[in-house]
Amino acid sequence: EAAVTQSPRNKVAVTGGKVTLSCNQTNNHNNMYWYRQDTGHGLRLIHYSYGAGSTEKGDIPDGYKASRPSQENFSLILELATPSQTSVYFCASGDPGSNERLFFGHGTKLSVL
Amino acid sequence: GQQVQQSPSSLVLQEGENAELQCNFSSTATQLQWFYQSPGGSLVSLLSNPSGTKHTGRLTSTTVTKERRSSLHISSSQTTDSGTYLCAIDPGANTGKLTFGHGTILRVHP
Known part of the structure; x- marks a missing residue:
């Protein structure tokens, strides 16, 4: 089974601060994704990547940057965190476009005060 | 409007009963996954x-692509089946980007 590991599991940040959420996958998937999950909105795609060096905007990219320095690692960066970015963030890897399953990390609970 | 709609929003069963969850989507889906x-x-x-019928264990999914709907049938439910079931589609041409519904919350009582 593919392993997707997120860190940290919980994070408290101050408004205006910089936050980096990290994700590592060990199954050599080309595609990686960052989603956030909020009550009333479900899971929404923030950024995704088709491979090392590639980042693409998802449906709600404003206020977020992404970095894919290698096949295994995909980071989500909040340069100036705001309280509206308080959420649970999920990283995923896989290739659903080829009918393959998507594998998720355990999530990062971020609170911006 | 919402691209993926799931029903019911919640469901309560006694252990051993079957569950039928529905997913309707408003655009052509090249991929469909249940989570x-x-x-x-x-x-x-x-x-x-993404189309047809697929079985795994006690789960059966049937997707009718041209009618833009999918169902997930859970047979002989167990308390450990309790949780939220999410349907997701790739509305583009195999972009790999999934759009999720809000889910069906299932509670199975012993």
């Missing part, structure tokens, strides 16, 4: 079924 989210929050892909 399970545990009460603790972790997400697991149950199966990928």
Whole structure:
């Protein structure tokens, strides 16, 4: 089974601060994704990547940057965190476009005060 | 409007009963997956079924692509089936980007 590991599991940040959420996958998937999950909105795609060096905007990219320095690692960066970015963030890897399953990390609970 | 609509929003069963979950989508879906989210929050892909019928264990999914609907049937429910079931589609041409519904919350009582 593919392993997707997120860190940290919980994070408290101050408004205006910089936050980096990290994700590592060990199954050599080309595609990686960052989603956030909020009550009333479900899971929404923030950024995704088709491979090392590639980042693409998802449906709600404003206020977020992404970095894919290698096949295994995909980071989500909040340069100036705001309280509206308080959420649970999920990283995923896989290739659903080829009918393959998507594998998720355990999530990062971020609170911006 | 919402691209993926799931029904019912919640469902309560006695252990051993069957469950039927529905997913309707407003655009052509090149991919469709069903996910399970545990009460603790972790997400697991149950199966990928863009068309036709697929079985895995006690789960059966039937997707009718031209009618833009999919169902997930859970037979002989168990208390450990409790959680949220999410349907997700790729509305583009195999872009790999999934759009999720809001889910059906299932509670199975012993």
